[in-house]
Structure formats: structure tokens, C-alpha cells
Amino acid sequence: MSDIWKRFPGVVANAGANLSVSRGSIHAVLGENGAGKSTLMNVLAGVYRPDEGEVRVEGVAHRFRTPADALAAGIGMVHQEFRLVPSFTVAENVVLGAAARILRRQAIEDEVADLAEQFGLATRPDRPVWQLSMGERQRVEILKALWRDAHILILDEPTAVLTPAEADELGVVLRAMADAGRSVIFISHKLHEVTGFCDEATVLRGGRTVAASVRVADTDAGELASLMVGSSPMTTERPPAHPAGPPLLEVSGLSALGDRGLPALQSVDLTVRSGEIVGIAGVAGNGQRELCQVVAGLRSATAGTVHLAGDDLTGASPRKLFQAGLGYIPEDRLGVGLAPRLSVVDNSILRTYEAHRRGPFIVAERAEAHCVDLVERFGVRTGPLDDPMAGLSGGNLQRLLVGRELSGRPRVVVAAQPTRGLDVQGVKAIQDLLVEARDEGAAVLLVSEDLDELLTLADRLVVMHDGEIVGEFDPTTAARSEIGEAMIGHGAGVGS
Amino acid sequence: MSRPVLVRREQALRGGQPLSFAIGLVVALTIGIVLLLGAGHDPVAIYERMFVAALGDPDSWSVTLNRAVPLGLAGLAVAVAGSMGLWNIGAEGQILAGAMMAAGVARIGEGWPGPVLVTAILVGGVVGGSLWALGPAVARSQIGVNEILTTLMLNEVALRLVQWLIHGPWKDPDSFNFPLAPMIPDHGRLPTLFGRAHVGVIVALVVIALFAVAVNRTAWGFELRVAGSSGATARYAGISLERKTATVLVMAGGVAGLAGGIELAGTADRLTEGISNGFGYAGIIVAALALMRPSGVAAVAVLFGAVQIGGQSIQTMGVSSSVSTILQALILFGAIGAGVLSRYQVRMVPGDPGDPGGDGVQVGEAT
Numbered sequence: 001m002s003d004i005w006k007r008f009p010g011v012v013a014n015a016g017a018n019l020s021v022s023r024g025s026i027h028a029v030l031g032e033n034g035a036g037k038s039t040l041m042n043v044l045a046g047v048y049r050p051d052e053g054e055v056r057v058e059g060v061a062h063r064f065r066t067p068a069d070a071l072a073a074g075i076g077m078v079h080q081e082f083r084l085v086p087s088f089t090v091a092e093n094v095v096l097g098a099a100a101r102i103l104r105r106q107a108i109e110d111e112v113a114d115l116a117e118q119f120g121l122a123t124r125p126d127r128p129v130w131q132l133s134m135g136e137r138q139r140v141e142i143l144k145a146l147w148r149d150a151h152i153l154i155l156d157e158p159t160a161v162l163t164p165a166e167a168d169e170l171g172v173v174l175r176a177m178a179d180a181g182r183s184v185i186f187i188s189h190k191l192h193e194v195t196g197f198c199d200e201a202t203v204l205r206g207g208r209t210v211a212a213s214v215r216v217a218d219t220d221a222g223e224l225a226s227l228m229v230g231s232s233p234m235t236t237e238r239p240p241a242h243p244a245g246p247p248l249l250e251v252s253g254l255s256a257l258g259d260r261g262l263p264a265l266q267s268v269d270l271t272v273r274s275g276e277i278v279g280i281a282g283v284a285g286n287g288q289r290e291l292c293q294v295v296a297g298l299r300s301a302t303a304g305t306v307h308l309a310g311d312d313l314t315g316a317s318p319r320k321l322f323q324a325g326l327g328y329i330p331e332d333r334l335g336v337g338l339a340p341r342l343s344v345v346d347n348s349i350l351r352t353y354e355a356h357r358r359g360p361f362i363v364a365e366r367a368e369a370h371c372v373d374l375v376e377r378f379g380v381r382t383g384p385l386d387d388p389m390a391g392l393s394g395g396n397l398q399r400l401l402v403g404r405e406l407s408g409r410p411r412v413v414v415a416a417q418p419t420r421g422l423d424v425q426g427v428k429a430i431q432d433l434l435v436e437a438r439d440e441g442a443a444v445l446l447v448s449e450d451l452d453e454l455l456t457l458a459d460r461l462v463v464m465h466d467g468e469i470v471g472e473f474d475p476t477t478a479a480r481s482e483i484g485e486a487m488i489g490h491g492a493g494v495g496s
Numbered sequence: 497m498s499r500p501v502l503v504r505r506e507q508a509l510r511g512g513q514p515l516s517f518a519i520g521l522v523v524a525l526t527i528g529i530v531l532l533l534g535a536g537h538d539p540v541a542i543y544e545r546m547f548v549a550a551l552g553d554p555d556s557w558s559v560t561l562n563r564a565v566p567l568g569l570a571g572l573a574v575a576v577a578g579s580m581g582l583w584n585i586g587a588e589g590q591i592l593a594g595a596m597m598a599a600g601v602a603r604i605g606e607g608w609p610g611p612v613l614v615t616a617i618l619v620g621g622v623v624g625g626s627l628w629a630l631g632p633a634v635a636r637s638q639i640g641v642n643e644i645l646t647t648l649m650l651n652e653v654a655l656r657l658v659q660w661l662i663h664g665p666w667k668d669p670d671s672f673n674f675p676l677a678p679m680i681p682d683h684g685r686l687p688t689l690f691g692r693a694h695v696g697v698i699v700a701l702v703v704i705a706l707f708a709v710a711v712n713r714t715a716w717g718f719e720l721r722v723a724g725s726s727g728a729t730a731r732y733a734g735i736s737l738e739r740k741t742a743t744v745l746v747m748a749g750g751v752a753g754l755a756g757g758i759e760l761a762g763t764a765d766r767l768t769e770g771i772s773n774g775f776g777y778a779g780i781i782v783a784a785l786a787l788m789r790p791s792g793v794a795a796v797a798v799l800f801g802a803v804q805i806g807g808q809s810i811q812t813m814g815v816s817s818s819v820s821t822i823l824q825a826l827i828l829f830g831a832i833g834a835g836v837l838s839r840y841q842v843r844m845v846p847g848d849p850g851d852p853g854g855d856g857v858q859v860g861e862a863t
Contacts, residue, residue, distance in 0.1 A: 298731060319734025328732075336732050339725035346718065350733045353718050360714045 004053035046070030076150025225484030245274030254304035279458030327410035378403030395426030520830025549809030558691025568797030570779025586647025588776025589654035594753025597624025625753015633745035
């Protein structure tokens with residue numbers, strides 16, 4: 001794949017990405033969230049059409065219009081969300097859409113069993129899929145691709161749903177496939193797996209290829225990590241440091257469960273003082289999201305406490321926390337932070353509508369005045385204020401959300417991925433607002449996957465891995481490679 | 497090869513809903529001409545009759561308005577729940593439950609003075625409908641049981657209950673063995689306004705207006721709309737979903753139950769099996785055409801009522817009831833179809849018709 005460009009409204013997902021995979025190898029594609037990995041793979045698998053660029057398979061240029069075209073050229077993809085029919089058996093799922101018109105149950109079960117055996121994929125072809133574990137379901141997806149004779153197999157974050165033992169098994173299966181002359185493209189951001197069973201790695205950042213086909217044997221996890229998070233010179237001037245005041249947010253011994261009911265947060269201790277920004281770095285899915293949610297009252301803690309300006313507010317409702325001075329900028333803007341179908345005015349009073357009441361009514365003039373104030377102060381570009389929020393661009397949505405959370409001068413601000421997906425101007429505007437809040441004395445907890453952003457804005461930087469805080473760094477002196485090591489769980493404790 | 501796909505407009509066309517209803521009407525009437533000619537009727541005469549019967553003079557207006565009352569209240573019962581993202585498919589059963597409770601009140605209160613009895617009958621309707629929705633409301637809010645299924649299934653239960661009452665304990669001894677409940681006392685009937693229009697028209701209008709204002713202007717309605725947008729957003733805004741879900745479903749039931757009470761005291765005069773006549777299901781269509789906005793329900797209900805009354809009237813001209821039903825369906829299809837086009841536009845994209853890929857489905861996020 002060379003010089004692939006793919007633009008979506010407001011976002012450039014691939015900006016000249018390259019990828020070259022050799023036959024019989026396991027090739028890792030690495031990058032942070034939003035680096036363009038999934039888009040590039042969807043281009044290769046025929047799901048998206050590239051705006052520019054060329055895809056060649058064994059020397060022949062292709063223009064895939066559908067996943068079926070890509071499959072015909074031997075490219076199969078296993079998506080993160082499985083596409084299986086739960087009530088069908090393994091064999092039925094494998095041959096679905098690619099079998100003779102008349103299904104002879106026993107015959108296809110035998111054929112599927114043979115195929116599975118060939119690559120060491122333990123499976124039971126006569127079992128309905130709903131009875132299977134996630135690991136087994138994934139093997140069915142792989143079998144589907146193999147059944148369709150895919151010579152290039154794309155696995156999109158295959159280990160995200162697997163237990164460590166299952167992930168190791170997958171590694172063995174992939175090796176068997178590579179040895180049989182097929183190519184495997186392995187998308188991940190778990191570096192130990194990449195170094196564990198991949199031959200080559202390509203690293204994407206900001207939609208571009210920053211390292212192409214690096215031999216894994218010649219590198220190590222630390223180097224790959226620093227390639228992923230980038231080492232570009234700081235784009236923004238570091239805002240002047242501010243003397244930190246008394247602690248406003250104190251988290252101690254905090255544990256919580258994740259969405260799947262497994263421990264996601266383990267005994268986290270963290271203090272954020274007035275006038276400082278504490279950055280949380282970490283690979284996505286290491287407890288940052290859960291930490292923010294517990295602090296904001298949207299997830300319950302299984303142990304530990306959260307104190308806001310000295311008051312114990314563990315388990316308080318989101319409204320009570322907001323009234324106690326907690327501004328929360330959630331990661332999921334449209335699904336949590338805003339109500340996209342409601343008007344701009346409605347969204348601007350989402351947290352404070354009770355204050356705009358007279359009797360049972362919301363005073364329209366007051367609500368609108370508040371909205372106009374936010375729009376003007378935070379430079380939100382909008383159409384008519386009665387139009388649905390969803391009509392605003394990503395940057396303007398976020399300006400309104402951040403403005404709403406900051407307009408009441410909160411004592412503590414929790415910002416989760418506040419600049420993700422925004423354009424350069426939007427990023428700058430949001431960052432400035434956070435710094436301004438800090439300078440006015442707020443304690444800011446900033447979670448970001450952009451290490452540059454954290455190094456620029458944070459006064460202190462902590463790294464989370466596997467639900468724990470594994471290191472603390474001084475952003476002015478810390479080496480990226482050290483932070484990168486800590487992010488993958490190889491850190492050596494406090495590094496400042 | 498190119499093929500058409502529906503692409504969501506960035507913004508629904510302004511004034512799109514009334515306009516689309518009109519377009520749908522024209523398209524449907526045009527198709528109807530073919531249908532009527534095929535069946536050997538004179539389309540002009542038929543259409544004229546439909547119009548006159550539904551909207552031609554004050555008397556026809558009064559009949560249409562009476563019909564619009566249960567349609568509008570049922571539509572409101574669906575739309576109020578729909579504003580919160582809940583599907584109340586049980587308006588039919590709630591209407592029947594309201595009618596039963598109202599009929600029970602009418603039996604007890606035979607000796608009460610007129611205004612008291614009428615009020616009591618209507619309140620009985622509200623209470624009956626609310627009680628009927630209470631089970632689904634509690635099940636949904638406390639343990640997350642899907643309200644679509646519970647409300648739908650209770651419709652059947654309500655119908656059986658009505659049948660049991662009118663075949664059994666409440667059967668009118670003077671009904672020559674027909675399964676009918678006795679007539680309610682004369683002084684329990686709704687006073688008339690003009691023609692055949694009864695006070696229920698005003699009651700319904702006031703209730704719809706109250707809910708429209710409540711949903712659009714009050715803090716209660718704000719919470720409702722936020723919860724309808726996303727449950728996670730509602731929690732973030734500090735709204736307790738459990739209580740809200742329960743109260744909204746019970747209120748919706750009460751609104752539908754009121755329709756049952758009004759039907760009993762306004763048009764049916766006795767409890768019958770057919771007292772709801774599918775109003776609860778029609779209410780789903782009314783709410784959908786009103787885009788789940790309580791404020792739009794009244795206008796849609798009047799139009800819907802006119803279509804029904806007009807459609808029924810031509811049966812006396814020898815048009816078979818099937819043709820009349822098809823005409824009604826065409827008009828509704830046309831309006832709904834045109835409504836879709838006010839929110840989506842058709843674009844031609846390259847690709848084979850059977851091809852699942854292509855730009856039409858490329859609406860996912862970019863990473």
C-alpha cells in the first residue's frame with residue numbers, strides 16, 4: 001500500500017500512509033488511537049475506498065470497491081466486533097455466504113474440522129456459536145477468512161478480547177499460518193505481543209507511516225513505544241508553571257470494575273493541587289477512563305475514597321459533584337457530555353438547568369442568555385441556537401462542552417481526551433482553556449493519549465498501566481523512552 | 497452502474513412535515529384514482545364524498561373532531577413516552593382499561609349529579625389507564641424489562657378482560673343476549689358542543705397542550721428530552737432515570753386511559769369489545785407522523801381522523817370496505833414516505849444494486 005489518503009468530514013484519517021507486508025510473515029501495525037490504523041486496514045480490506053494512493057497485491061494494482069473484491073484478491077479481515085450468527089454452528093458460520101447452495105451438514109463440518117486442524121485452531125464445528133468463549137469465536141472468524149482462501153489475513157486488535165493464555169495460543173496459530181506461506185497483519189498497541197510474535201512492524205502516527213517494516217528482532221518495545229507516541233518537537237510553548245496550592249482532588253486506594261465486570265482500577269492514589277495540571281499517560285484501556293468516571297460519579301468504586309477540597313464525596317451523584325465544584329469533560333462527547341438531538345441552548349444548560357427554573361418552568365430567556373454567553377466567551381461557531389447540537393462541527397461541540405464545564409469556575413476539572421479528533425485550532429483553544437482554568441486556581445486532571453500534549457501542559461505526569469499508577473514523571477525533564485517503558489508496564493517506578 | 501441510497505440530510509427540511517403530509521396526500525390520491533377506476537367507481541364523486549363527509553360542514557367537522565380525540569390522546573400517550581426514548585405500544589390496552597374503569601364508575605355513580613358523574617368517569621379512565629401501565633413501568637424502571645413487549649402483551653389481556661365483563665358480570669339483561677354492557681346513565685354522558693362534537697374535544701386539546709408545554713418548557717420536560725437523547729447523558733446531567741421512566745410510562749397510560757373514558761361517555765355510551773377500535777395502534781402512527789413531539793399530535797390526529805371518517809363514508813356508496821381501507825393506507829403511506837424524504841435525500845452512487853459496500857454505508861467514524 002503506498003501513499004494512502006483517506007479523508008472524512010473534518011478528519012484526515014490517512015495522510016500518505018505506506019505499508020508493505022512480505023509473504024509468510026507476521027506484520028504488526030502499531031499506532032495510538034486515531035493514528036489511522038483501522039482506516040488503513042479498512043482500505044486494504046475494501047471497506048473504505050482511498051481518496052488517493054495505490055494498493056498492490058503480489059505486484060498487481062487493485063481498486064477494491066467492496067470487501068468481496070478484497071477477498072477475491074485474497075485479503076480477509078477479522079474485525080474487532082465479531083460478525084457471527086450466534087444461533088448457527090461453527091461450521092455454518094464459517095461457510096455462510098461461501099458454500100454450495102445445498103448444505104450437507106456432516107460434510108461441511110468435516111471440511112471445517114480439517115481446515116482447523118491444518119492450522120492448529122482448536123474448535124468444535126458442530127457447536128452453536130453462542131456457547132463459545134470469545135477466544136473460540138475469534139478462531140471461527142479466522143476460519144471464515146481461511147475458508148475463503150485469504151492469503152493476507154488482517155486481525156484488528158485481536159487480543160483485546162482475549163485472556164493472556166488465549167493470546168499466547170493465538171500467537172502459535174498465527175505462526176502456523178505464516179509458516180504455511182500466508183501473511184498476517186496484526187494490529188495492536190500491546191507492545192509485548194508485537195515483540196513476542198511478530199516479524200516486522202510498521203508504525204503509524206497522525207495518519208502517516210513513521211516507521212516502515214522495522215524488523216522486530218532489531219528493535220525493542222521501548223523504541224517502538226517512542227515511535228508510537230512521537231518525538232516531534234513541542235508544537236506549543238510550554239505555559240509558565242504556576243505555584244501549586246492546597247490539594248483539591250485527593251483520590252486514595254481507589255478501585256473499580258470495568259464494563260466487563262473485571263477489575264479495571266486497582267488501588268489508585270492520586271492528588272491534584274490547586275493550580276496544577278496532572279497528566280495521566282497510558283495506553284488506552286489501562287484504567288484511565290474508569291478513573292475519570294469514578295471521580296465524576298458515573299461509576300461506583302469498589303474500594304477507596306475521593307475527596308474534593310477536603311470533603312469526602314465518594315459515590316456522590318454527578319450533580320452533587322458538579323455542585324461541589326467538579327467540572328467533567330467526558331471522553332464520549334456526543335454519547336455522554338452532550339445531547340446531540342437537543343438544541344444548542346438545551347445543551348448549554350445541561351448541568352445547570354435547575355438554576356434556570358421559575359416554578360416548574362425553565363425560563364427560556366435566561367437559558368438563552370446563558371447559551372449566548374457561553375457561545376461568545378468560548379468562541380463557539382453555531383447556527384441558530386434552537387437548532388440541534390449535532391449540526392455543530394467537532395471543535396465547536398467541544399468548545400461548548402468545555403465552556404459549559406468551566407464557566408462556573410470549578411475547583412477541580414477532570415478532562416478525558418479533551419482534544420482527541422479536533423483540528424489544530426480546536427486543540428489549541430481547548431488546551432488554552434485548561435491552562436487558564438489552572439491559572440485561576442483549579443486542579444486539573446488531564447487524561448490524554450497524546451504524549452506531546454501531556455508533556456506540554458502537565459505540571460506532573462503519572463503513567464497508568466493495568467489499572468495502577470506505575471510511575472510519576474516531571475514533564476520538563478523526563479525522557480520519552482522512560483515514559484514509554486512505563487506505559488507498557490516496564491517502568492522503574494518514580495522517575496523524576 | 498449506479499444505485500440510489502438514502503443519505504440523512506444535515507437538517508430536516510424546514511416545514512417539511514406539513515409539506516410532506518400534503519405531498520403524500522396528493523400522491524396517494526393519484527394512485528387511488530387508478531384503484532377506484534379499476535374497481536369501477538367514479539373517483540371524483542368518491543373523493544368529493546370523502547371530503548364532504550369529513551370536512552364539508554360543521555356537522556362533518558364535529559364527527560371528525562370526535563374521532564380525532566382518541567387518536568390524538570393515544571398519539572400523545574405514545575409521543576410522551578417516545579420523548580424519553582420509550583416505546584409505549586400499549587395504548588390500546590390502556591384505552592380499554594380506562595374504559596373499563598370508567599364504566600365501573602358509571603355503574604357505581606348512577607345516582608350522582610351529572611357534572612360529578614362525568615368528571616368521575618373521566619378520572620376513572622385516567623386511573624384505569626395508569627394502573628394498566630403501572631406493571632410495565634415498574635418492570636422497566638426497576639429491572640429493565642423491555643416495555644415494548646410488556647405493554648404490547650397487556651393489550652391482549654385488556655381485551656379479554658373487556659370480553660369477560662360484557663359476556664359475564666356486566667352483561668346487559670335487556671340486550672337480547674348480545675354481549676353488551678348496559679348503557680351508561682344519560683346524565684353521565686359528555687355534554688355536546690356543536691353537531692355531535694362533545695366536550696372531550698376540549699379536554700383532549702387541553703391535555704395535549706399541557707403536555708406539549710410541559711415537555712418543551714419545563715424542567716421536567718427538559719429531563720425527559722435529555723433522557724430521550726441518551727441515558728448516559730441523563731446520568732451525567734444528574735437525572736434519575738428510574739423514577740422518570742416509571743412516572744412517564746404511568747402518565748402515558750393515564751393519557752390513553754382518558755381516551756377510554758371519553759369514548760365511553762362521549763361516543764360509545766356503553767362498554768363494548770370494539771370501544772377502542774384500534775385507536776391505540778393508530779396512535780403509534782400519529783406519534784410517528786408528529787415526530788414524537790406532543791406539540792404535533794393534535795394536528796396529525798385531526799388529519800388522521802378526517803381520513804378515517806372520509807374513508808368510512810364512501811362505503812355507503814358501494815365502495816367495498818377493502819378499497820376504502822386501501823385508500824386510507826395509501827394516504828398514510830404517502831405521508832410517512834414523504835416525511836422520510838424531508839429528513840433524508842436520495843443520492844445516486846456508483847455501485848451495483850446488490851453491493852453491500854460503497855459510499856452509502858460509509859457513515860462510520862474515522863480511526
